[in-house]
Amino acid sequence: MTDVHTDPAGQAGPPVPARDRAGTEAEPVLEAGIGERDAADAPVARPPAGHFGVVAWARWAWRQLTSMRVALVLLFLLALGSVPGSLLPQEGIDPAAVQEYYTAHKTLAPILDRLGLFNVFAAPWFAAIYLLLFISLAGCVLPRAYRLARSARAVPPRAPRNLARLPNSVRFQTGLSADQAAALAATFLSRRHFRLNRGEGWLSAEKGYRREVGNLLFHVALIALLVSIGLGGLFGYKADRLLVEGNSFADTVTDVDAFHPGHFVSANDLAPFTVTLNRFDSSYIESGQDRGQPSVFDAHITYTAQPGGTPRQYSLQVNHPLNVDSTKLYLIGHGYAPVFKVTDGQGKVVYDQATPFLPADQATYLSEGVVKAPDAQPDQLGFAGVFLPTAVDLNGQLESAFPAALEPAVSMIAYRGNLGLNSGVAQSVYQLDTTGMTRVATSDEVLTPGQSMKLPNGEGTLTFAGYKQWVSLQVTYDPGQVPALISGIVALAGLLLSFLVRRRRIFVRTYADQAGHTTVDVAGLARSDVGGGFEGEFAELSRDLREHITASRKETE
Amino acid sequence: MVNTGLSAVSDHVLMVAVVTYSLAMLAYAGDFAYGRRARAAAPASQPVSELAGVGARGTAEDGTAADAPAGSGDTGDGDVVSPGGLEKGRQRPGPLLRTAIGLTFLGAAIHVSGVITRAIAVDRVPWGDMYEFVVTLTCVAMLFFIAVMLKFRAWHLGLFVTGAVMVALGLAQTIIYTPAGPLVPALKSYWLAIHVAAMTLSTGIFFVAAVLGVIYLFAERYERQVAAGRQPGDHGIFRRLPGAEALDRLAYRTVVFGFPIWTFGIIAGAIWADQAWGRYWGWDPVETWAFITWVVYACFLHARATAGWRGKRAAYIQILGFSCLLFNVLVVQTFVTGLHSYAGLS
Numbered sequence A: 001m002t003d004v005h006t007d008p009a010g011q012a013g014p015p016v017p018a019r020d021r022a023g024t025e026a027e028p029v030l031e032a033g034i035g036e037r038d039a040a041d042a043p044v045a046r047p048p049a050g051h052f053g054v055v056a057w058a059r060w061a062w063r064q065l066t067s068m069r070v071a072l073v074l075l076f077l078l079a080l081g082s083v084p085g086s087l088l089p090q091e092g093i094d095p096a097a098v099q100e101y102y103t104a105h106k107t108l109a110p111i112l113d114r115l116g117l118f119n120v121f122a123a124p125w126f127a128a129i130y131l132l133l134f135i136s137l138a139g140c141v142l143p144r145a146y147r148l149a150r151s152a153r154a155v156p157p158r159a160p161r162n163l164a165r166l167p168n169s170v171r172f173q174t175g176l177s178a179d180q181a182a183a184l185a186a187t188f189l190s191r192r193h194f195r196l197n198r199g200e201g202w203l204s205a206e207k208g209y210r211r212e213v214g215n216l217l218f219h220v221a222l223i224a225l226l227v228s229i230g231l232g233g234l235f236g237y238k239a240d241r242l243l244v245e246g247n248s249f250a251d252t253v254t255d256v257d258a259f260h261p262g263h264f265v266s267a268n269d270l271a272p273f274t275v276t277l278n279r280f281d282s283s284y285i286e287s288g289q290d291r292g293q294p295s296v297f298d299a300h301i302t303y304t305a306q307p308g309g310t311p312r313q314y315s316l317q318v319n320h321p322l323n324v325d326s327t328k329l330y331l332i333g334h335g336y337a338p339v340f341k342v343t344d345g346q347g348k349v350v351y352d353q354a355t356p357f358l359p360a361d362q363a364t365y366l367s368e369g370v371v372k373a374p375d376a377q378p379d380q381l382g383f384a385g386v387f388l389p390t391a392v393d394l395n396g397q398l399e400s401a402f403p404a405a406l407e408p409a410v411s412m413i414a415y416r417g418n419l420g421l422n423s424g425v426a427q428s429v430y431q432l433d434t435t436g437m438t439r440v441a442t443s444d445e446v447l448t449p450g451q452s453m454k455l456p457n458g459e460g461t462l463t464f465a466g467y468k469q470w471v472s473l474q475v476t477y478d479p480g481q482v483p484a485l486i487s488g489i490v491a492l493a494g495l496l497l498s499f500l501v502r503r504r505r506i507f508v509r510t511y512a513d514q515a516g517h518t519t520v521d522v523a524g525l526a527r528s529d530v531g532g533g534f535e536g537e538f539a540e541l542s543r544d545l546r547e548h549i550t551a552s553r554k555e556t557e
Numbered sequence B: 001m002v003n004t005g006l007s008a009v010s011d012h013v014l015m016v017a018v019v020t021y022s023l024a025m026l027a028y029a030g031d032f033a034y035g036r037r038a039r040a041a042a043p044a045s046q047p048v049s050e051l052a053g054v055g056a057r058g059t060a061e062d063g064t065a066a067d068a069p070a071g072s073g074d075t076g077d078g079d080v081v082s083p084g085g086l087e088k089g090r091q092r093p094g095p096l097l098r099t100a101i102g103l104t105f106l107g108a109a110i111h112v113s114g115v116i117t118r119a120i121a122v123d124r125v126p127w128g129d130m131y132e133f134v135v136t137l138t139c140v141a142m143l144f145f146i147a148v149m150l151k152f153r154a155w156h157l158g159l160f161v162t163g164a165v166m167v168a169l170g171l172a173q174t175i176i177y178t179p180a181g182p183l184v185p186a187l188k189s190y191w192l193a194i195h196v197a198a199m200t201l202s203t204g205i206f207f208v209a210a211v212l213g214v215i216y217l218f219a220e221r222y223e224r225q226v227a228a229g230r231q232p233g234d235h236g237i238f239r240r241l242p243g244a245e246a247l248d249r250l251a252y253r254t255v256v257f258g259f260p261i262w263t264f265g266i267i268a269g270a271i272w273a274d275q276a277w278g279r280y281w282g283w284d285p286v287e288t289w290a291f292i293t294w295v296v297y298a299c300f301l302h303a304r305a306t307a308g309w310r311g312k313r314a315a316y317i318q319i320l321g322f323s324c325l326l327f328n329v330l331v332v333q334t335f336v337t338g339l340h341s342y343a344g345l346s
């Protein structure tokens, strides 16, 4: 056997008689495999020439779209299109960062915005890329699935006349009759899971149909994944709620801070549970190089799944969400809520509650917030300031030295005047609009729990009574999640199947001569061998086949 | 709790590993310069076919082999040379090469013990921060390379692999070194073990594939020059390396090995993100780059199956895929703010 290797052009090999060459070409041996060369991959680069109508153009466009080359380009575009989404701030992830970018790049930002680059993953052009890709995918996969289904029972084509012309072949002789040798080869190959087709003096065998199954499974699962994600977006919802220790909330549209429903979600679709935050435990590493790094966050909650249901306890942690009838509750963030009491100029208590402050520094949990007392007389009162979990004085600069509340303190500035709550413009509860107010006092020292600051002229008092903690919770319902997970697993399984299974064809021909010898020709064809390695495999297989035939001859002797 | 004494031991052990790898690299380079001309007999003008002949030799040894003229044939995708044909069972390596191989094994053993001592010191999986991630992935790359070479015996490639691993490990110890520490609550999950393990493993494998891809590009250029009849200087190095086609195949098979693991890693990451952040996919920068990397490797796999894209273009795509991966680890996880507070560098 000679080992001649790839020469796709068919130029380098020794000359073959023309008749013989034509003969083999007529046989369907070397036709493209189902998976390897797509019909759509045939050169169709030129649009139909001469007279052509809409139909011809449409067919041409469709063939282009479903060709491997276009799939490749679309895949590239998908990767490229994702890049700005990761490097520029995104509306869907961090709207505040987008605002900052606007202030920092006054001319560039509007241009980027018009291109949709601040919301890439919801931009029409990004959708166009992946929709085209998935149309291409469907157009590629469905015909292949059809062909695969048709070939489910198909037998391999008859063996070519001249096996030695195939790139991998061996020839050996045996004393068995041609029929005996062929029968032995058939048992050998079917024992190795080959599908057989037999005829007079020849045998063809094929295995590895599951490779194409795996490949199709993978691509179909990708479509299913996209559909699952879409369904989740249409039928799911997401809600946020900030909850202070001791408080409760119900999962209703009015009781959450922010509600992001899918297109087909109405207020009635929310899971009717209620949650009370009993206590939030947080602890941090107190010494060593990792001082200040969080070690435990644990929200002790009581929840009822239905109105009137039995209250249950749960310890809600990062990585440990609560699942109530497939609606999930997550612990997303936490912070401090100093408790303030405000007495107005007339000695009336006009404010007395825990006030969530937002962390301004994740490392020290220095937090900022405001107090608004619209009912204060004679003027409305407002306070803005910081909460310091572990207050320290660094050369006159107030700082927090540690994220846990070891030395809690606040420092506040007081304002008097009009809070502007009736102006018609919605106000954030975390910001004070001081345009209609005058600054009346600043606490010269930090206030520790129990301490008060008095406003001048008896206009009122602010008392820092203590602090509580708050957690931010997220409620998520995503019906696409389980289908998406299943699609992912199927895709992976399909991928493994298509990588592990190899598609091979083996042909055997037996000829008897006058001397009573039989010549056996064995040839092999790798129908999926992108990674190479078929020669070794064929060498092994043909050696085993030969041994099988010759060994049984010894037995019969 | 963290055992600082033991983590210091790990740091030192890893330093020794770097030194051992650099010695191995020197020995490989020495073998290129002074070693026996392993394939001196091979006419330099036919490096591909010379290698290609090896794969099917088993068949040729059948005494009664047919002498029929072998014609052309398309195997369905035109690929015939197998990486199995890489110098399999060829001549015994010379003393310098043997030294180099020995040092490679020794370096890998030291590297493994460095990873294990770090894991014991921090009492968890050794991929809780970026430093540990790089140390472990380079270890995976080395072990993977050794495993592949035990089969294919193209040990000369060790020059490049030990070199790349040495540089990566050395940078890990200087630039991104992170002292042993406990995990933040967000990372306390068995999904850390699963997701980051898959990412580390596949990154180690892609690392080897990328090195092979780069060598392929050089070998391919060399062979083109030879085929064009030009003598491209004294590039004896290429005569000892597997031919371009074989390198291409080996790189492809390596990617095929790594790709499902990367896919699994992304799925596991999505499950974990769902547990920790309340959504399984949110286009966080690190997620986005894991996705981009995945898509680029999918491009590579498609390119290999598309006429006109095999060979050089496919190799560029593969290297681009690894560049995306590196960019994610070194730039996105470090400088771009997102939820993945993983680097431990701040």
Ligand code: HEM
Binding pocket: A035, A036, A038, A066, A067, A068, A069, A071, A075, A133, A134, A136, A137, A138, A140, A141, A214, A215, A218, A219, A222, A495, A498, A499, A528, A530, B295, B298, B301, B302, B305
């Ligand atoms: C969502 C986009 C796509 C992704 C992520 C993707 C991914 C992949 C991957 C990873 C493989 C290698 C697995 C294997 O060999 O079985 C593959 C193979 C393949 N894909 Fe896709 N694909 C996509 C779209 C398409 C489209 C649109 C087509 C049709 C033109 C297509 C046709 C093929 C074919 C024919 C193979 C087999 C190649 C071979 O024999 O090695 N794919 N694809």
